[in-house]
Structure formats: structure tokens, C-alpha cells
Amino acid sequence: MIYMDNSATTRPDPEVIRVMSEVMENVYGNPSSLHGLGGKAERLVKQARQATAKVLGVSPRSLVFTSGGTESNNMAIKGVALQFQNRGRHLITTQVEHASVHQVYEQLEREGWRVTRLPVDEKGRVQPEDVERSLTNGTVLVSVMHVNNETGTIQPIPEIGRLLAGHPKVLFHVDAVQSFGKMDVRPQEWGVDLMSFSGHKFHGPKGTGCLYIREGVRLSPLLSGGGQEEGFRSGTQNVPGIAGFAKAAVLAAGRRKQRLPLFQQWKRELIQLCKEGLTNVRINGDISDAGGAPFILSLSFPGLKSEVMVHALEEEGVVVSSQSACSSKGEKASRILTAMGIDAITAVGTIRLSMGHQTTEDDVHRTAEIFRRVIPRLQQVMKVHES
Ligand SMILES: Cc1ncc(COP(=O)(O)O)c(C=O)c1O
Structure with a gap:
């Protein structure tokens, strides 16, 4: 075949499977526990965060582990909308986003937000000037994907990042689920505030992901509870999944x-x-x-x-x-x-x-x-x- x-989706790399089963067998403590087993799990999550951050060229503190691309996209967009609902109620996106972005904007629209969906040309590309033209005093977020999952078209992310640098109140979210692991992705250099990743797209485990949140950006958490992941995402961390995600990210970066x-x-x-x-x-x-x-x-x-x-x-x-x-x-x-x-x-x-x-x-x-x-x-x- x-x-x-x-x-x-991709077939998990044998190295990823090996790391995950080793973690499941030996590092089963809760990373929040005070005892040694907990500490071991906590150190593993820390190492995974550092390794992933190195691949992306960002600070480990700016990464939150999630359950995948869908959660990362929801966390970014709804998190911003909840946080800044009193600042303005205008959002900008494109007509070609993945359902896990498209549907979130539809939901927010039903809750009274105004959403501008930018058109694309015949190759599926959005024009940076259109982003700039659509900005209003009430715009809080712009979401543009990096690589389109149906056509492979690459959006002009660095260009959009540059123009949004002149609008510091507007946050920039990028769905990089299809590119990370196969192409070089540089959120910090590209002027991106929030970027979504998914482990199973680059030979990592399904149900694992990550959200880059530029340091200093505030988001309302979707999941409240024990305050894990710096309070951005409560819930006991998926330690084997996180270890597998980081292993896959490092392997993919090397290849x-x-x-x-x-x-x-x-x-x-x-x-x-x-x-x-x-x-x-x-x-x-x-x-x-x-x-x-x-x-x-x-x-x-x-x-x-x-x-x-x-x-x-x-x-x-x-x-x-x-x-x-x-x-x-x-x-x-x-x-x-x-x-x-x-x-x-x-x-x-x-x-x-x-x-x-x-x-x-x-x-x-x-x-x-x-x-x-x-x-x-x-x-x-x-x-x-x-x-
Ligand atoms: C561009 C894009 N964003 C988000 C997702 C959702 O990722 P996940 O399957 O990890 O929830 C996908 C999955 O196909 C995708 O292609």
C-alpha cells in the first residue's frame, strides 16, 4: 500500500512510539505531584517544551501543550474573544481556513461578533493589503493559516505580520498545522502572536498539539481547573503524548x-x-x-x-x-x-x-x-x- x-494524518515514527511506551511504562507520575515520580514527569514535560521551543526558535514559556490543532485554534480564537470582548467585537479571517477556525468564527458571529472573511485569488492566496484595508478600531484578532490543507497554497504570513506590527492592539493568529514539521516555521520572526500545531501531522501521536502564545499576550483559558500549563490550559498533562510530540518535532526538524x-x-x-x-x-x-x-x-x-x-x-x-x-x-x-x-x-x-x-x-x-x-x-x- x-x-x-x-x-x-501520518504514521507515527517508530522512535516516537518507543519514547511514548517507555514514558507510559516508567514515568506515570502526575507532573503536579510533589513526590519523585511526579518530579520525573514534570522534568520530562519541561524537556519536551524546551526541545519544541528550540525547533521553533521561541522561549519555552511561550508554548502550551494541547490536544491538537483543533483545540489550539479554539483556544487561540475564543481565548482572545473572551479576553477582549469589551475592547471591540471585530475579527478578520479568510474564506479558506480549516473547519476548526471557520466554525469557531461562525460560533462567535452567532454571539454578536462581526467577522470579515477575506477572499482569495485563483491560487487560494489572500492579499496582505486586504487585511490592512479591513482593519477597524474594533479589530482584536486576525487569523490566517500558513499552508492550506486542501491545496498546499502558502499564505504570505511574514508580510501580514509586518503590516500588523503597526497595529499593536490587533493580535495575529496562524494555523500552522500543515506546515510545522515539514517547513521552517518562525512565529517570532514573522510577527505572529499565536500559532497552532498538531502532532499527528508530522509523525507524532494523535490527540497532541501545541499553541505558541507570544510572551505578554493574555488569553482567557477555555479549560479552568488545576492551573496547569501556566493557567492557560488546566488538566493533567498528557505526559506520553507531550514526549511523543516533542520527539516527533525534533525528528521532523532534522529531516x-x-x-x-x-x-x-x-x-x-x-x-x-x-x-x-x-x-x-x-x-x-x-x-x-x-x-x-x-x-x-x-x-x-x-x-x-x-x-x-x-x-x-x-x-x-x-x-x-x-x-x-x-x-x-x-x-x-x-x-x-x-x-x-x-x-x-x-x-x-x-x-x-x-x-x-x-x-x-x-x-x-x-x-x-x-x-x-x-x-x-x-x-x-x-x-x-x-x-
Ligand atoms: C489546517 C488544519 N488545521 C487544523 C487541523 C486540525 O488538527 P487536529 O486534527 O489535530 O485537531 C487540521 C487537520 O486536518 C488542519 O489540516
């Missing part, structure tokens, strides 16, 4: 430099296949090295249905995704592709290939070969049906 659905050019080469190979070996195919998002993540490729085959392609490709041995895993059960055309101006027939015929640190050259060659066999066959069946 060739696994080409690494943006949905990134060597893997990025490979992803780029392999993505180009798959794009070449589309141009020469397939017909009636649309490549979505920005496919330039600078503008698109090299590990995500979104392809549309107008007239075909995503589910049909996913199943037919799986039968031949390659696992891909229809749009994104989180929206793949829905029948509707993707909200993200629609925002990019893609028509419904094309959007419902879209699949996503995504590579991870375990993807090999052979996987890519075999994927191309399977596509060359399966897609024309499905298109032929469609033609016969239509005539």
Missing part, C-alpha cells in the same frame, strides 16, 4: 532540510504526469516552489467523482484523499475550492495527494504509474455512461 494521505528538495522533485514529477500522461485534469493551488507546499498536490478531474477515484485508486494500491479528510464525508463542493472560483463539477472531482517523511521515490513512481492506468479508465467509463 502506498500512503499518499499524509495531510490527513526537513534534506526532505524539502525531494518533495519538490516528486511534486514536479507528479505534475509532469498530469501534463503529459493524463487529460482533462486541473492542478489546483499555487504549484511554484515559493508559493505552494511541495508535499500537497490537489488535482481535479471534471466529470469524475472524488469518492469513485479514491476507491478505484485504493483498489490499485494507492491511498489518497477526497479534498481533505475533515470534509471528505460531505457531499458538497469544497468551500475552499469554491472560494478560489472553481466550479462545483470540478470541485467534486477533486483528490488530494500528500507526502510525508516516510514517502519514498518508489512510492511516487508507482503512484504515477497507477494514476496513468486508473484515471483514463474511469474517464472512459464516464464517457460511455454519458453517451
Whole structure:
């Protein structure tokens, strides 16, 4: 089986599994306990925070461990909204955010907040000038994702960070769930106040994540209780999960430099296949090295249905995704592709290939070969049906 659905989730690294089982077996104390076992667990959490902070180039005090990307996004956005509800009730985001950002803004809208959702161009990119134009005296937060989970398009985060530096009362949140672990992510240098990460996207454990909170930024906590994680997130820490998250972050950071050019080469190979070996195919998002993540490729085959392609490709041995895993059960055309101006027939015929640190050259060659066999066959069946 060739696994080409690494943006949905990744297979945990064997080293991560080893560290986690060792921690579960030997370091089972509560990090808040005063005795030795508790101290051992507390030290482990501290080391994990330091290791993750080093990868990000930030202070360990600015990291809060969470249960994943969804919680980090909710914590950032609702935390700011609760904290600053008397300052202004205007929020800015984009039309292409993940559901765990999009739905939070919908909820806040129902509670009386005004939300501006910025449009994107045909490649799925938001314009920094549009962010600036939308700012009002009441704006408290801007949320823009780093890498889009459906298309791989990279948003101009450093540019937006620079322009928001001139508006110190406006906080900047970035969902970096798809980029961290595969690309260099620098919250502090980019002028970001809050940044979300998820362990299972870079060969770490599911149900683990992290939120970067720039030192000095105040947030209302969503979970109140024992005051763990500096009061930002109460609840006994998931010690094995945190150890696994940090291990995966360090491993991924060590592999990134060597893997990025490979992803780029392999993505180009798959794009070449589309141009020469397939017909009636649309490549979505920005496919330039600078503008698109090299590990995500979104392809549309107008007239075909995503589910049909996913199943037919799986039968031949390659696992891909229809749009994104989180929206793949829905029948509707993707909200993200629609925002990019893609028509419904094309959007419902879209699949996503995504590579991870375990993807090999052979996987890519075999994927191309399977596509060359399966897609024309499905298109032929469609033609016969239509005539
Ligand atoms: C861009 C983006 N943000 C957030 C999430 C949610 O992360 P998690 O699955 O850890 O809750 C995902 C997951 O697919 C994602 O792709």
C-alpha cells in the first residue's frame, strides 16, 4: 500500500512510539505531584517544551501543550474573544481556513461578533493589503493559516505580520498545522502572536498539539481547573503524548532540510504526469516552489467523482484523499475550492495527494504509474455512461 494521505494524518515514527511506551511504562507520575515520580514527569514535560521551543526558535514559556490543532485554534480564537470582548467585537479571517477556525468564527458571529472573511485569488492566496484595508478600531484578532490543507497554497504570513506590527492592539493568529514539521516555521520572526500545531501531522501521536502564545499576550483559558500549563490550559498533562510530540518535532526538524528538495522533485514529477500522461485534469493551488507546499498536490478531474477515484485508486494500491479528510464525508463542493472560483463539477472531482517523511521515490513512481492506468479508465467509463 502506498500512503499518499499524509495531510490527513501520518504514521507515527517508530522512535516516537518507543519514547511514548517507555514514558507510559516508567514515568506515570502526575507532573503536579510533589513526590519523585511526579518530579520525573514534570522534568520530562519541561524537556519536551524546551526541545519544541528550540525547533521553533521561541522561549519555552511561550508554548502550551494541547490536544491538537483543533483545540489550539479554539483556544487561540475564543481565548482572545473572551479576553477582549469589551475592547471591540471585530475579527478578520479568510474564506479558506480549516473547519476548526471557520466554525469557531461562525460560533462567535452567532454571539454578536462581526467577522470579515477575506477572499482569495485563483491560487487560494489572500492579499496582505486586504487585511490592512479591513482593519477597524474594533479589530482584536486576525487569523490566517500558513499552508492550506486542501491545496498546499502558502499564505504570505511574514508580510501580514509586518503590516500588523503597526497595529499593536490587533493580535495575529496562524494555523500552522500543515506546515510545522515539514517547513521552517518562525512565529517570532514573522510577527505572529499565536500559532497552532498538531502532532499527528508530522509523525507524532494523535490527540497532541501545541499553541505558541507570544510572551505578554493574555488569553482567557477555555479549560479552568488545576492551573496547569501556566493557567492557560488546566488538566493533567498528557505526559506520553507531550514526549511523543516533542520527539516527533525534533525528528521532523532534522529531516526537513534534506526532505524539502525531494518533495519538490516528486511534486514536479507528479505534475509532469498530469501534463503529459493524463487529460482533462486541473492542478489546483499555487504549484511554484515559493508559493505552494511541495508535499500537497490537489488535482481535479471534471466529470469524475472524488469518492469513485479514491476507491478505484485504493483498489490499485494507492491511498489518497477526497479534498481533505475533515470534509471528505460531505457531499458538497469544497468551500475552499469554491472560494478560489472553481466550479462545483470540478470541485467534486477533486483528490488530494500528500507526502510525508516516510514517502519514498518508489512510492511516487508507482503512484504515477497507477494514476496513468486508473484515471483514463474511469474517464472512459464516464464517457460511455454519458453517451
Ligand atoms: C489546517 C488544519 N488545521 C487544523 C487541523 C486540525 O488538527 P487536529 O486534527 O489535530 O485537531 C487540521 C487537520 O486536518 C488542519 O489540516
